[in-house]
Amino acid sequence: MFSFDPIKPFEPVSGTEVPSGPEWIHQIKWDGVRSLAYYDGDRRRLFNRKGRERTMLYPELANPAEYCSASSVILDGEIIALVADGKPSFHEVMRRDAIRKADKVKFAVESVPVTYMVFDILYCNGDWVTGRPLSERRKPLDEVLRPGKTVQPVASFADGEGLFRLMREQGMEGIVSKDARSTYAIDGKDRRWVKVKNYGDIITVIGGFTLNGGVINAVLAGVYDADGRLIYIGHVGTGKLSRSDWGKLTAELTPDIISFSPFANQHPDMKGATWVKPRLAIKVQFTEWRWKEGRTLRQPSIQAFVDAGPEECRFPF
Secondary structure (H helix, E strand, O other), X not given: OOOOOOOOOOEEEEOOOOOOOOOEEEEEOOOOEEEEEEEOOOXXXXXXXXXXXXXXXXXXXXXXXXXXOOOOEEEEEEEEOEOOOOOEOHHHHHHHHOOOOHHHHHHHHHHOOOXXXXXXXXXXXXXXXXXXXXHHHHHHHHHHEOOOOOEEXXXXXXXXXXXXXXXXXXXXXXXXXXEOXXXXXXXXXXXXXXXXXXXXXXXXXXXXXXXXXXXXXXXXXXXXXXXXXXXXXXXXXXXXXXXXXXXXXXXXXXXXEEOOOOOOOOXXXXXXXXXXXXXXXXXXXXXXXXXHHOOEEEOOXXXXXXXXXXXXXXXXX
């Protein structure tokens, strides 16, 4: 029987071209919260990719026995929240994931419904299956998973280029291409899985903000370089945040105000900023890096606040 110590899931690497060849399958990259569901025949738990427990936050997914016929199992997938246009919203799913009080969960289940998009199985009926090729792991997954309103298997496609074009047309995040011959390496990351995105995103930390009428209207985002210096990468004032969210952000960041810039570099867009201690992380979406303009982001927008420490906000290259 497996331990309930959380596993670090296998991660894809970033690519700019869709892999081709008969050995590759291609799946939609669902923009949500990477989650592993554990069931040992008695205990039931959910963990995110960082090993933080999320069982309380998603009661509709907390019992794998309700949507999986295996006597014991570890499933890997993405928890997403679909909005009116049928697309996943990272901002909405993070509203669920940010809850820390049990009495708020019941309301959240109704106001922000989620779906668990399952794409892999690591343990099934007393056996680890991570050493099997992906093509063979799909069989036990299809056999034991019982799709329903809150749980669905992730479909696979042979035409990766066609799927990526469709994702671009729909404004979706992108695709993940997987070598069907590949095994699953716990806490691994290599080209067995390749993610190709329609747009970029990055986890950044807030190092300052600007005000309009006493309320924050934009934040100064940064990431740490290899030398541990916080580098400014963008002035972000658009995205998914509501007027109420900006007000709450103002209240949260006010106690963090400091008298000096935490950034190691300077940029014209910093003019008039109020500085804060780098603490709060946000996910920022962008169209490209502008290397000739001080390594800043083009068309950055805030997607959501995320549960990440400042030390996790680093350059991805």
